[in-house]
Amino acid sequence: MALKADLRREFSQRRRQFTAEEIEVCSERIAARFLAEFAPKPGQTVHTFLPIQQQQEINTWHIVRQLWQRNVQVAVPVANPKDFSMAHFLITPDTQLQGSKWGIPEPVNALPIPESEIDTVLVPLLAFDLNGHRVGYGKGYYDRFLALLPQMSQKLGLSLDPPVEIIDDVSATDLTLDAVITPDLVWSFEQSDSQV
Template identity: 75%
Template structure:
């Protein structure tokens, strides 16, 4: 069985095998696919995680810089460990950052933004399956956040690796992603269409 805890452990180990150069190359390819398929309009707001470099995460700074060039607003999360919630802040090229808990870059003195103003979210993950369900780090921050978004907001996962067939212990309240972008392709899902296949590649 492909259980979240086992996948989290396995894919954390697999990720540590990527070199910094491989991460950067994969990040560029993911960014190219994102802008080819999902390029937002000027004035829209894209929410993204910022990379924890020691976790070998996708370098989303490459996406952020291109979003700024398109006059797209960029929001990032700040985690609140006490209640496992997140607040969200707009960032610009002038924003100052500090390294917070878990090595996450957090903005200093940035402007807060509500979930209702977010058009698209780039979601971190360790693994995902053909139904669009993800395995994160296990704290539940993103599960709570995604449930607060407007239904029209797009939820796009970013992954270094292709999907597993099925995550066996998906919770009834787990929200499926709309798509996941990998360096090789985009996997799209239809969480609201029970007759559609779980995932397709393009």
């Protein structure tokens, strides 16, 4: 049985084995894959997480800087721990960022943007399976957020690791990702577990 709590523990531990250099190399490869296969058009909006360094997350700044060069708008989340919701704000090269108490870079005085204007979301995760289900940090922020998106919005996970076969305790509120980008492959879930 592959349960979320066990996978969360296992993949958190796995991630801690990566060196800073390995994460940088993987992040650059993920960025190149995203821009090659999912390149957004100028004027579109891509929502991304910004990396929490102490969690050894994928460095999404490689993607953000490229999007700015291509005139694509970049939005980032600000979490509300009272109700586990997120607000979303546009950032530019001039946006001032400050660390939250969890070490998440958050924009100061940025322009808010509604979910209805977001074209693509880059979703953080610890693990994912062949059906496009993900294991996050367990608070449900992203499940709530993804449920508010327009149907046409792309939901793309970013992962350092390949998928597990199946997550056994998926709930009805867990949304399926459209694809997950790893350093080596893009896993697409539009037709069940097909691999691209």
